[in-house]
Amino acid sequence: MRSAVWLPLFDELADPAVVVRLAVTAEEHGWDGVFVWDHLRWRPPVEALADPWTTLAAVAARTSSVLLGPMVSALARRRPQVVARQSSTLDRLSGGRLVLGAGLGSDRFGEEFSRFGEEVDDRRRARLLDESLEVLRAAWSGEPVSHHGDACSLDDVTFLPRPVRGTVPIWTAGFPGKQPPLRRAARHDGFVPVNLEHPDQLAQAVAGIHALRDDRRAPYDVAVPLPVTADLAAFEAAGATWWLADVDPHSITVDGLLGIVRDGPFR
Known part of the structure; x- marks a missing residue:
């Protein structure tokens, strides 16, 4: 099982220079990934937040081996054509180390949908998420894309350059006991279970995903x-296959994170 530092970009961690320092230290101590939260707003006492794409670009420029990416991004509130450009650029900057985490998101932690006039209905956001993922896959192909839907409208647009390996791995998030997230996860490259409480829950979800996959031999x-x-x-x-080191976003400090990072990953 590989291990990743998983950073909420709040308050002290809203400074990209601090995140870069943590990422460099994580790489030096054998961690396999550095992933960041993607939010526009969070509930008090959090006050400051950083943009994940800008922060990850800084991390990519200062590291050489750790995988990196937003974990997870609520794509329903992002334009997929813009994410296509951002993701390909970041992937190339990092030498092909990007992983895109994607999910529905939730309004309950910071009202980051309702306060910005974004879609608050979970089912409609799910449709927007699936549409956005379809657009991203098409954009990364390097072939002309024409698409007309609720998330975006594209008329014969080619997105170049392509990601380093021709695509970007997509890990989708969801509750392990619900079928729609498992079906979505089976169509992509990875699953990030939300609110997991027990290993048995995970085993059941993993079995369900693998039963739905078209190619069960693929990584x-x-x-x-x-x-x-x-x-x-x-x-x-x-x-x-991965452990994301979860921390309390309201109480964690940079020194506390450095302690976790220097203790080394799970082996």
């Missing part, structure tokens, strides 16, 4: 957010 990742105190070996046995 597939399951990235599980868990605190450092969790029984990581049990979740690895249940099917996790």
Whole structure:
């Protein structure tokens, strides 16, 4: 099981220079990935937030081996044609190290949909998410894209340059006990379970995803957010391929994160 530092870009971590320092330290100590939260607003006491794409570009420029990406991005509130350009650019800057985490998002943590006039209905956001992922796959192909839907409208547009490996891995987030997120996850490259409580939940979700996949031999990742105190070996046995080191966004400090990073990843 590989390990990643998972950073909420809030308050002290809203400074990209701080995140770069953490990412460089993580790489030096053997971590496999550095992923960041993607939010426009969060509930108090959080006051400051950073943009994930700009921050990740700085991380990409100062690291050489860790995978990186937004984990996860609520694509329903982002224009897919813009994300296509951002993702390809970041992937090339990093030498092909980008992973795109994608999900529905939620209005309950910071009202970041309702306060900006974005879609608050989960089912409509799910349709926008699936449409956006379809557009991204088409854009990364390097072929002309024509698409007319609710998320965007494209008329014979070619997106070049392509990502380094011709595409970007997509890990989709969702509740492990619900079928629509599992069906979505089976169509892509990885799954990020939300609110996971027990390894048995994970094992059941992983089995459900693999039963739905067209090519069960293709590589597939399951990235599980868990605190450092969790029984990581049990979740690895249940099917996790990545551990995302989960921290409390309201209480974590830079010094606390440096301690986690310097203790090293799960092996």
